[in-house]
Amino acid sequence: MAKVRQSRFLAKKRLTITLVLSILVMLTVVLLMLLGLGTFSLPMSADDSSSYDLTTYRRMASKRGKGSGSRGEHWAEVISWEPRVFLYHNFLSKEECEYLIKIAKPHMRKSSVVDSKTGKSKDSRVRTSSGMFLRRGQDKIISDIEKRIAEYSFMPVEHGEGLQVLHYEVGQKYDPHFDYFLDTFNIRKGGQRMATMLMYLTDVEEGGETIFPAAKGNVSDVPWWDELSECGKKGLAVKPKMGNALLFWSMKPDATVDPSSLHGLQSIPLPTFLFTCSRMIVSLLIVQE
Ligand SMILES: *[C@@H]1O[C@H](CO)[C@@H](O)[C@H](O)[C@H]1NC(C)=O
Numbered sequence: 001m002a003k004v005r006q007s008r009f010l011a012k013k014r015l016t017i018t019l020v021l022s023i024l025v026m027l028t029v030v031l032l033m034l035l036g037l038g039t040f041s042l043p044m045s046a047d048d049s050s051s052y053d054l055t056t057y058r059r060m061a062s063k064r065g066k067g068s069g070s071r072g073e074h075w076a077e078v079i080s081w082e083p084r085v086f087l088y089h090n091f092l093s094k095e096e097c098e099y100l101i102k103i104a105k106p107h108m109r110k111s112s113v114v115d116s117k118t119g120k121s122k123d124s125r126v127r128t129s130s131g132m133f134l135r136r137g138q139d140k141i142i143s144d145i146e147k148r149i150a151e152y153s154f155m156p157v158e159h160g161e162g163l164q165v166l167h168y169e170v171g172q173k174y175d176p177h178f179d180y181f182l183d184t185f186n187i188r189k190g191g192q193r194m195a196t197m198l199m200y201l202t203d204v205e206e207g208g209e210t211i212f213p214a215a216k217g218n219v220s221d222v223p224w225w226d227e228l229s230e231c232g233k234k235g236l237a238v239k240p241k242m243g244n245a246l247l248f249w250s251m252k253p254d255a256t257v258d259p260s261s262l263h264g265l266q267s268i269p270l271p272t273f274l275f276t277c278s279r280m281i282v283s284l285l286i287v288q289e
Pocket residue numbers: 218219220221
């Protein structure tokens with residue numbers, strides 16, 4: 001008697017499981033049909049597909065990284081792939097540019113360069129500007145800018161050297177050079193320099209172009225070719241414009257140094273002055289001083 005009852009119970013249990021399973025299958029079919037008809041969509045695809053393109057990402061990133069003043073419309077432009085150079089329009093607001101100049105101006109000193117043999121700083125004739133280094137995360141405005149550089153370069157903020165503000169007057173220039181270190185002293189100390197974000201803090205009427213003399217490709221194929229100075233036409237050149245930033249990579253994606261990243265700054269012929277601000281991004285983490 002007990003056996004019959006048990007088998008009946010088992011049969012009932014099996015029936016319930018079959019029923020539940022078939023209901024689940026039916027629900028899945030209905031859900032798939034609804035998805036197919038587009039009546040119903042998963043939250044992932046609710047966004048417009050254009051939200052995956054880079055310009056939209058940039059726009060979102062810049063909304064997040066607030067900062068001082070209004071930056072106007074900003075967009076990115078690929079200048080060259082060899083070396084890898086990208087131009088970000090209106091990267092800094094006018095207020096940020098003026099602020100950087102204001103805090104750096106009283107402390108400007110004649111620029112030195114790194115000696116490739118000893119790794120020490122030395123005076124030089126290749127770089128005739130004056131400049132100063134700002135402390136990393138010195139204040140809110142500086143750390144906002146540093147965070148923005150990290151977002152645009154996809155490199156963590158801790159990998160950046162202090163911002164360096166440079167001042168070029170009439171006739172001053174920076175001869176073509178590499179940003180990466182050639183000596184092991186500096187590489188051991190802080191890692192190899194991978195990229196540089198160069199920001200223009202003022203406009204100049206003529207000259208002052210950043211030039212990449214070793215860039216591959218047709219250098220006259222830039223839209224601003226006719227506006228370049230004679231010297232600026234000797235390579236791939238970018239005219240300085242207040243608020244714009246140039247990101248260029250000193251290392252290739254395979255982590256070897258890129259000799260095509262050779263770059264310099266053309267002299268300024270008219271009595272105007274140019275302020276730039278740059279941040280070097282290194283391969284190793286810089287320990288907070
Ligand atoms: C380089 O680009 C310019 C402007 O687009 C064009 O006139 C010229 O023919 C190009 N030169 C070569 C070698 O492709």
